[in-house]
Amino acid sequence: MGQSSVRGDRSRRRRRPEAEEPVRDDGVYEDQGLPPDAPGWTPPEGGVVPSADGDVPAEGGGHRKGGLPRRKGRKVLRWTALTLAVLIVGGAGAGYWYYEHLNANLRKAPRSLGGGGLQKPDPNAFGQSPLNILLLGSDGRNSAKNIELGGARQDADRKPLADVQMLLHVSADRSNMSVISIPRDTRVTIPECTDPKTRKVYPQTSGAINESLQHGGPGCTLATWQELTGIYIDHFMMVDFAGVVDMADAIGGVPVCVDNNVHSHDRKGHGSGLKLTKGTHSVKGVQALQWLRTRYGFEDNTDIGRAKAQHMYMNSMVRQLKKDAKLTNPGELRDLAEAATSALTVDDGLDTVKKLYDLGGDLSRVPTKRITMVTMPWQYSPDESYVMPKPGDAEATFGLLRNDTALDGKDKKKKATPAPKPSTPKDQLKVVVQNGTNSTVNGPVSGRASVIQQQLSGLGYTAAGTDSALTTQADTTITYRDKGRRGDALALAKALGLPKDAVRESSSATGMRLVVGNDWRNGSAYPKKPGDEKGADKAPDSADALNGEDTKACMKVNPEYTF
Numbered sequence: 001m002g003q004s005s006v007r008g009d010r011s012r013r014r015r016r017p018e019a020e021e022p023v024r025d026d027g028v029y030e031d032q033g034l035p036p037d038a039p040g041w042t043p044p045e046g047g048v049v050p051s052a053d054g055d056v057p058a059e060g061g062g063h064r065k066g067g068l069p070r071r072k073g074r075k076v077l078r079w080t081a082l083t084l085a086v087l088i089v090g091g092a093g094a095g096y097w098y099y100e101h102l103n104a105n106l107r108k109a110p111r112s113l114g115g116g117g118l119q120k121p122d123p124n125a126f127g128q129s130p131l132n133i134l135l136l137g138s139d140g141r142n143s144a145k146n147i148e149l150g151g152a153r154q155d156a157d158r159k160p161l162a163d164v165q166m167l168l169h170v171s172a173d174r175s176n177m178s179v180i181s182i183p184r185d186t187r188v189t190i191p192e193c194t195d196p197k198t199r200k201v202y203p204q205t206s207g208a209i210n211e212s213l214q215h216g217g218p219g220c221t222l223a224t225w226q227e228l229t230g231i232y233i234d235h236f237m238m239v240d241f242a243g244v245v246d247m248a249d250a251i252g253g254v255p256v257c258v259d260n261n262v263h264s265h266d267r268k269g270h271g272s273g274l275k276l277t278k279g280t281h282s283v284k285g286v287q288a289l290q291w292l293r294t295r296y297g298f299e300d301n302t303d304i305g306r307a308k309a310q311h312m313y314m315n316s317m318v319r320q321l322k323k324d325a326k327l328t329n330p331g332e333l334r335d336l337a338e339a340a341t342s343a344l345t346v347d348d349g350l351d352t353v354k355k356l357y358d359l360g361g362d363l364s365r366v367p368t369k370r371i372t373m374v375t376m377p378w379q380y381s382p383d384e385s386y387v388m389p390k391p392g393d394a395e396a397t398f399g400l401l402r403n404d405t406a407l408d409g410k411d412k413k414k415k416a417t418p419a420p421k422p423s424t425p426k427d428q429l430k431v432v433v434q435n436g437t438n439s440t441v442n443g444p445v446s447g448r449a450s451v452i453q454q455q456l457s458g459l460g461y462t463a464a465g466t467d468s469a470l471t472t473q474a475d476t477t478i479t480y481r482d483k484g485r486r487g488d489a490l491a492l493a494k495a496l497g498l499p500k501d502a503v504r505e506s507s508s509a510t511g512m513r514l515v516v517g518n519d520w521r522n523g524s525a526y527p528k529k530p531g532d533e534k535g536a537d538k539a540p541d542s543a544d545a546l547n548g549e550d551t552k553a554c555m556k557v558n559p560e561y562t563f
Contacts, residue, residue: 105341113193114223122506128172137164162213176370184210193220230474243343253282257554264297297561311373371548409538420487436473481509
């Protein structure tokens with residue numbers, strides 16, 4: 001995996017934010033996740049933690065470990081289940097009462113808890129818009145089952161952390177899907193958020209991204225992602241330990257592969273308890289949860305390796321669901337719909353089975369060969385105590401999604417054609433300039449629209465005016481509606497030194513509009529970045545991309561956790 005595989009023992013030493021997996025005062029091994037009185041518990045010295053081959057869950061959540069797995073499995077599980085849910089209603093004779101029952105299963109929360117924030121981008125020339133869904137896995141121990149599965153029962157009253165975080169981006173034309181994970185210890189700015197239940201205001205702070213869930217709920221995590229990435233996020237879905245197990249059981253076995261025997265357990269109680277022999281195995285239920293939560297035993301024993309295992313599981317699940325004919329069985333569909341709706345917390349824009357069904361229809365249109373899973377390019381902080389976005393590569397990856405460019409580099413290449421000539425004299429071109437620097441973290445830069453309007457006037461665009469309304473946008477853009485105005489838009493971009501991909505045709509545009517984004521917060525000359533003219537067309541190598549049809553993918557087992 002490049003970055004993670006070369007770290008070896010240093011990576012385990014640096015994971016200080018996880019409190020070094022301490023042995024709990026009550027005898028619970030945090031990573032083992034089972035108190036001494038739990039069924040199947042065995043002491044780490046005199047026996048073995050119950051293996052993944054049995055029925056006893058082993059990995060504890062500890063502080064941050066627990067989240068990653070849930071989120072992955074949960075994501076595919078759920079977006080398939082959403083389609084199945086309505087199929088059951090119509091095809092199994094359940095009727096309206098059952099539809100309402102499934103709706104009642106869903107837990108709802110506000111989409112965003114941050115103030116202001118990004119606006120949904122304009123649709124493209126065909127009226128199509130990309131779809132962005134934030135997938136979250138919480139490590140809450142708020143039920144007996146979650147405590148049993150996650151261990152650390154003394155954390156029952158602790159607010160959950162969002163230990164699994166992935167953004168699922170579906171292209172506007174639904175031809176491809178990109179999924180990006182962010183390591184849970186990534187240090188970010190968490191914007192001010194207000195708890196929708198208690199109305200408590202959590203001030204803006206800097207911290208690990210998984211802590212954002214404790215600032216009022218999933219809506220704060222969504223606001224944090226939007227601030228970090230500049231990507232407008234339409235919806236979120238969140239699931240806990242028990243939800244992953246229930247949905248994994250309803251789906252059935254998912255094939256996974258390890259390149260050596262693995263037993264995720266050591267004498268200190270570290271590990272998920274996953275125990276598999278070399279080769280491919282079908283995992284479900286608790287064993288699927290163990291796979292998704294395994295850190296000790298994969299790659300270099302860090303969250304980076306665990307994210308890779310989750311990507312493999314998700315891709316395998318998608319392939320399995322597409323070919324598994326038994327899922328046409330009404331009884332199994334009912335089980336899956338019940339598990340899916342009971343497991344999920346969704347935003348208020350996904351508050352019915354019908355909406356989930358429509359979403360599932362969009363997702364199902366994407367062929368597996370055009371699904372790409374990546375991890376945000378990252379690097380360690382100078383003292384190696386936390387993760388931070390890798391300069392250049394992380395922003396380039398986010399920029400691809402903002403521009404609706406597939407991370408696999410397989411978008412159809414447009415034939416190079418001469419730029420159309422402008423159709424309107426510069427001094428007659430009506431351009432509206434708007435200030436898009438209204439960042440919830442950094443605040444707006446006043447007067448940006450006027451500064452750029454004056455710059456345009458000096459360049460001969462004397463008919464340019466301003467819109468006093470503030471908005472929030474990561475990138476500076478020029479939008480237009482009529483194809484006949486493309487030449488004018490390109491000429492305007494060239495005059496300002498903007499890259500060609502800043503020019504966008506939109507079916508909702510009412511005229512020529514220039515929005516000055518957060519990439520141009522000062523000065524009258526646009527700050528060019530390397531590659532602006534050429535434009536990136538795929539994820540950087542540091543994102544460690546995995547294709548949805550890679551059936552040969554196999555997790556590398558850490559030699560310290562083999563048998």
